[in-house]
Amino acid sequence: MVNLRSALVLGIAQICHLGAVQATVSPQRMVHDLQALLSAGSEVMLASNASYAQDFTSRFSESHSPSFVVGAKPKKVSDIQKVVRYASQNNVPFLATGGGHGYTWSLGQLQNAIQIDLGNFQTVEIDTAANTMTVGGAVRIGNVTHDLVAVGKEFRMYGTASDNLLSAEVVTGTGELLNVSATSHPDLWYGLRGAGFNYGIATRLKYRIHPATNKGKVTVINAMFPAALNGSVWEACNSYVGHQPKELSILFAIRFNETLGGISPVGAFIYFGPKEEALKVVKPFLDLKPLYVEVHESNYAEFSSVALYQDVADIGSRKAIDFAPFTLNLYKVDVKNIVNVINYMNSSLTRNNDLKGATLSWAQYPLDGFLRYPVQSSAFAYRDVIVYFSIDGFTPEIAKLPLLDDFGKGLRSLLQLGSGRPDLETYVHFGHGDEGPRSWYSAAKLPRLSALKRVYDPHNLFRWYNPVPTIGH
Numbered sequence: 001m002v003n004l005r006s007a008l009v010l011g012i013a014q015i016c017h018l019g020a021v022q023a024t025v026s027p028q029r030m031v032h033d034l035q036a037l038l039s040a041g042s043e044v045m046l047a048s049n050a051s052y053a054q055d056f057t058s059r060f061s062e063s064h065s066p067s068f069v070v071g072a073k074p075k076k077v078s079d080i081q082k083v084v085r086y087a088s089q090n091n092v093p094f095l096a097t098g099g100g101h102g103y104t105w106s107l108g109q110l111q112n113a114i115q116i117d118l119g120n121f122q123t124v125e126i127d128t129a130a131n132t133m134t135v136g137g138a139v140r141i142g143n144v145t146h147d148l149v150a151v152g153k154e155f156r157m158y159g160t161a162s163d164n165l166l167s168a169e170v171v172t173g174t175g176e177l178l179n180v181s182a183t184s185h186p187d188l189w190y191g192l193r194g195a196g197f198n199y200g201i202a203t204r205l206k207y208r209i210h211p212a213t214n215k216g217k218v219t220v221i222n223a224m225f226p227a228a229l230n231g232s233v234w235e236a237c238n239s240y241v242g243h244q245p246k247e248l249s250i251l252f253a254i255r256f257n258e259t260l261g262g263i264s265p266v267g268a269f270i271y272f273g274p275k276e277e278a279l280k281v282v283k284p285f286l287d288l289k290p291l292y293v294e295v296h297e298s299n300y301a302e303f304s305s306v307a308l309y310q311d312v313a314d315i316g317s318r319k320a321i322d323f324a325p326f327t328l329n330l331y332k333v334d335v336k337n338i339v340n341v342i343n344y345m346n347s348s349l350t351r352n353n354d355l356k357g358a359t360l361s362w363a364q365y366p367l368d369g370f371l372r373y374p375v376q377s378s379a380f381a382y383r384d385v386i387v388y389f390s391i392d393g394f395t396p397e398i399a400k401l402p403l404l405d406d407f408g409k410g411l412r413s414l415l416q417l418g419s420g421r422p423d424l425e426t427y428v429h430f431g432h433g434d435e436g437p438r439s440w441y442s443a444a445k446l447p448r449l450s451a452l453k454r455v456y457d458p459h460n461l462f463r464w465y466n467p468v469p470t471i472g473h
């Protein structure tokens, strides 16, 4: 509830916030100053410059995205520190960017900012004897998997990526460079793993790696199901809850299929084991007699290029798309509720062509890795999620976005009724941006995370991406 005191606090915070985004320098001046400040090999230019689109990483999503007036591509870590200090002193908002895959609509509040493109921080060093991998701040998982497979290692199955972090070098909101680990700044170490983007820019990260499961070989089984099996498919998913093999991930893309004349669930069963074993493990799905079945023998570095009939690879590489994303955590498979939601979606899409770009995604991962670490061990909020359920409203026409936004919001509310939790909870990186900090971080973690904000980002510079509030809840 908002009482008078909190209303005053919020009011004051709002005024400070508005004041903080009044830049004291023009974009031209920023370019001039930063070019003089940064070391040779760094790039600084106006975002209106023709080279900007080529040299700077573009974004996956066009919808409610940040806008940049200046691009800075630092060469060295000390250059990142200089940009952070310069931007802070001149009240210029900024965003560090890696792959540009962050799509939360909260980013739309960031306007006329400096983009700190971390494109020069792409190094990958693997130490097979020590079982460690050290990467630059902009390295993507796709950049490292080939190298890992080549040396018989992997980077999954043993917890989240943040669970396997051993140390990180971070430029904080004061412009300081800190080496953070379990023994160095242990308070920030907690926040960094699961909420790190709130506290600074990671320039170098050292991870634990592991011997590759099944020598890095993966079996991918794709299967398309007719609308009539809406129900049996979710019963089959439910049959794995509590005993899903740790080698098996179950994915579904659920969308309108013009040929089949209705909503069709398309599954990809990814199994880190031999083909014969995989076929036995996914028997409950194959027994339903899907329409088309494809079996691929692949490896850890390449399985995403065949999963879901190539759809996973296709979506990941797209740029500048308009879409309204919504996601929620399901803690149980409520078959009846899911059937109702899909039937409702089917009738809505049948009636309205403008909604046909709406896609539901189902990601049912094995829990073993998540449960290796207690929930108190880091800022990573939810470890017992049975299904990460996404409602993605894609559209080629921006004018249709509000329609897909409303539709997605409605579906999310319906799904929430059968989620197994009273309140909406979502993985922070999948959030739409309207859920709020409790949904992203959990009420239990917020006071500690807010306290860390005040120490490591006292000017609240990292406040654009589903942020931790500076004032505890």
Ligand SMILES: Cc1cc2nc3c(=O)[nH]c(=O)nc-3n(C[C@H](O)[C@H](O)[C@H](O)COP(=O)(O)OP(=O)(O)OC[C@H]3O[C@@H](n4cnc5c(N)ncnc54)[C@H](O)[C@@H]3O)c2cc1C
Binding pocket: 060, 095, 096, 097, 098, 099, 100, 101, 102, 103, 118, 137, 138, 196, 197, 200, 201, 202, 203, 315, 316, 429, 430, 464, 465
């Ligand atoms: C098609 C698609 C599929 C996805 N699938 C998954 C998935 O399977 N699992 C999953 O976990 N996520 C997934 N995501 C979400 C994605 O991983 C997150 O949004 C992630 O933050 C993207 O990182 P980025 O560097 O590409 O994003 P950016 O848009 O560049 O950055 C996102 C946020 O991270 C901050 N940031 C980036 N680099 C750094 C750094 N070095 N130090 C500090 N802060 C930094 C940025 O400042 C910004 O606040 C998916 C996204 C898309 C578009």
